[in-house]
Structures are given as C-alpha cells and as structure tokens.
Amino acid sequence: MMPRLAAAFAALSLIACTGSGLEQEAPEGPAQDAIALAYLDRLAPILVGRVMSADERSWITERAAEGMSAPEMVRSALTAWVDEPFLAETARDMVQNLLAVSGKRDDINFELPGNLARHVVGQKLPWSEILTADYCVGDDLSQIECDTGAPFAAGVLATRAYLVSRASRFNLTRASTMMGAFACQHYPMSEDLEPRLPRERLITMFRADTPEDQEDPEAADAFGNGFACYSCHGQFSAHAQFFVRFDETGMYRADATGIQDPEGELGRSTAGLFASHLVDPEEAKIGRSQMLGQTAENLAEGAAILGESQAFLECMASNVVDYALGLDERSPVPRPLRTDIAGALPASPTFQQIVVEALSHPTIIESATAYLAAETDTDTESEQ
C-alpha cells in the first residue's frame, strides 16, 4: 500500500475506533463488508488502475466488524483513492469517450480535450474548468494557446478537436453535444431551464409549430423531424449561435456573417461556415447569445454560465457514475438521484469531490450491488 494511502486508511481507522458517529447499526441483507468489497472491487480498476490491496480489504473487514456501514466504508476508501495519480487518466478517458475525441489527424490534435481533463484533475482545479479554462494543455501537459485562433478560450469547447468533430449545418451538433455532454439535456428541454428565444428573432423555417404555420417552402416536408420546429429550435438557436464564428475546420472567423449561402446546402453559410438561426443580420454574425436564460457575449461566457449551473453538476455526477460502473442508456441514473448528489457537492467542486460524492451515495451503492441482496435471498430460501 502506498504510504499516503496507508496513512489515510490509518487515520480513518482511528476515527472509526474512537467513536466519530460513523458507526451505524448494520442493516439486514448482505454483510456490509461484502457490499463494500464487491462495489470497490468493481470501481478500483477504473478509478485507480489497480485491484484492491490486501491491506484495504482487511481494513474493510475490520471496520465492518466494528459496525461501519458500507457507504461509510466506500466513502473512506474513495477519499483515499482520489489522491492517486491514475484518477487523472480516468478523467481523461471519460472526457474523450464523452466527446468522442482522441488521437491526431492532419494538423489537428484531438488529444487537447483529454489533456485538459487530465490537467484539471491532476491540479485539483474546479471541474468546471473543462468548460472555462482560458488555455489548452499540450501533450506534455504544459499550458498552451488553444488552436482555434479565437480571441477567447472555453475549455474543451473552443478546441478544433471538438469543433471539427461536431461540425454540422446550423451548428446543431456542436450545440446538442455541448448540452448533452455537460448538462445531460436534449432538445426540447424545459423552458424553465432554457427559455426559447422569441419566435420573431428566428429565420422563418424555425418559427413554425404546425405544418400550417410553416411559411418556408424549403421546410415544407419538415426534413422528417416533425413540424414543431420552434419547440426545439427556439432553444437550439441560442446555443448554436455561440459557434457561428467557427468554420468547419474549427478555426475562428471574425468575418462570419451567419447568413445562409444562397448557393449552398441548407444550414451552410459561405466559406466553410454554418448559418445562424437568427434573422437579423447584425445578430446573426456575432457569437453573442443566451445560455440557461442568461445573456453571454460569446462561447466563453456561455460555457462559464453552463459550468456554474446546477444542470452541470447533476450531469457530471451522472457521467461519473455511468463511466465508473459501465452504465449505458438502458440504465440511466434517475434525475432525483442526480439532484441529490449535486445538492451535496460544495460550490465549484473538483472532479475528486464529484467522484467521492457520487460513488459513495447509498442508493448508487445499493443499485450497483443489488445482485448481492438477490443472492442472499436465494441462499436464505435454499436453507429454509
């Protein structure tokens, strides 16, 4: 066991032995040490890149004998584990898979988002810095200028890696990935979270709610997406606008107009840029927009609002649980549970704090080890 880890466990042992209130009456069902061991066995490779040590296993067995509950033992173990350097690799891989960006191609370094995640965790910075960092991080983990040429940076969002891999007409994919990955929101989202832009500010095709409302012949067939255009695009419009000055190669273009290319595919502007949703040419050409109901001058300000939001905290808790337990769309973490975890986090939490809070939540542990209870019930029935 590493000295630091050993010290952490020793300190926690002392607390447990001197009566800190951590002891709880053991509930019925599987033994608390069995739950903690099964759960931590599953988490250890992902979080710390190793199996549990013999000392750690003994520590859990001993604490369980003293009456400590599984969630308390898990919290103690995680509190020690998040200081191990491998956690930064965990964050890197999580972000790379979340955004589907890694590797290098042509002159674009798709490792920049993962590098930033690793840096933020390694330095124990607030996790929101993956959206707000005003720098990028090179492969040698040194801080470098980001590669878009923009007069601002916005963490992983203002990297060519993100912008190229999510380039699409009207900037819809850049917007939807941003809100999906960092707010766990999909269009249409609650108007309480993101009020729609006024209908009259949008170009004609996005104002319609019904086929009868649709006045733009180009949108008469609704592109197969239904006729309630405004329902989603009233919100898409706000988020996509932040990207209007980034071209399809991910470079910042101060000369963007946001105007539809009359000769080009729908949703494309001229010179490799994408069209704005906004009808006013003066609005269409700049990146000023709205994030979660607040005005932001550009992508950097929008990302900062997102990074400080409750939606971001809840989503990051969910992302951590999904990644650590290997969950998929069949087993979403329920929203009330995400809210509960986020509510327990301090302001501007680090990735480490999110990991500890999310993965030591009793309901998360119970859900991940429910099979143990089923096996215990089966064993009991067999005995009877």
Add this chain to the structure above:
Amino acid sequence: MTFTPRVLPLVAALALAAPACSGEISGDFGPEQEGEQDGFAVPRDRIELLPFHVREQRVVDVARLAAGDPALDILRANAYELGDHDYSTGQRPKLQWTASTMAIWVKAMEPVCASESMRAAYPAFPDDLGALMAAAYGREIADDEVAAVWSATEGHEADRRYQLTCLGVLSALEFVAR
C-alpha cells in the same frame, strides 16, 4: 514461445474455466427498484472489457514491468484491436470479449509471461501461482483455486506449463473485464 492457433483453445478454456472468473452472465438487470428515486438497475447480462488503458496498467503492475518494456510491444501494437480508441481515425473502443479479441490478447500476453520481470516476480508454479493470481485479481486465493488452475495445464513440460498457466491467469475475465 511462439503463439500457435493450437494453443488458443487450451488457454481460452483455462481462462473461461478458471475458478477465478467471477463475471457471471445472469441475463437480467437485477431486482427492479420501486420508484425512480430509489435507484436504477445495473445491467449484468453482458461482459464488457475494462478500458484498454486500465488493462495495460494492470499488466504492467502484475508483471512489474517498466513503462517502456519491450514485453509490452505486441500489446501496444494491437491497441486498437484490443479496445483502445483513436476517434480521429474512426477507431472507437471495442470492448467486447470476442474470440478474435481473445486470440490477440493472448498473443500480446506471451512476451509478458516470458519476460524476465514476470519470472523474477513469480519464479515457479505452482508455488508462486497463488501470488500471481492474488496480484491479478486483488483478493485472497484459495488453495483449491490454485490447484484447479494448475491442473488445467497438466501434461506440458515445465516452461510451457508456466507460460500457459500465466496466459490463462492474465486472460481470465476477472482480469480483463468487469
């Protein structure tokens, strides 16, 4: 040792049959929880490989290899076939434990099992087999588990038996999957 297709069935059988393997396929999602606030069901009907970088780290740790050890060359040369990702070139992480993946993994473990550091850490089986399994799986290993794994390679000469046993331990689901 050169990998031959003839070896694979034996190693595969060892890997899958080893008592150390605890990744059962239950075919259900576990008990339903009442009310969405009460929790969620963790799928238990599929085997998913650990992320590649996690498996690589485990191999390095168990075999006590230095980061740049050439024993890892085959593993790294086949990283994408074994589940690493490079999204820039369309390589998504493939985390299914297929026959093809298993064959490549076993081939990648051959130099690891033959490395000096592995032999130094676990000089002789079955005496040091329990220590290897404990390092690989992170739990206490019962004597009968060691005996079962050791008996699976009975009939081979000593060096080959060491190699095959090592390959079996490092290819077990408990080592590579969750």
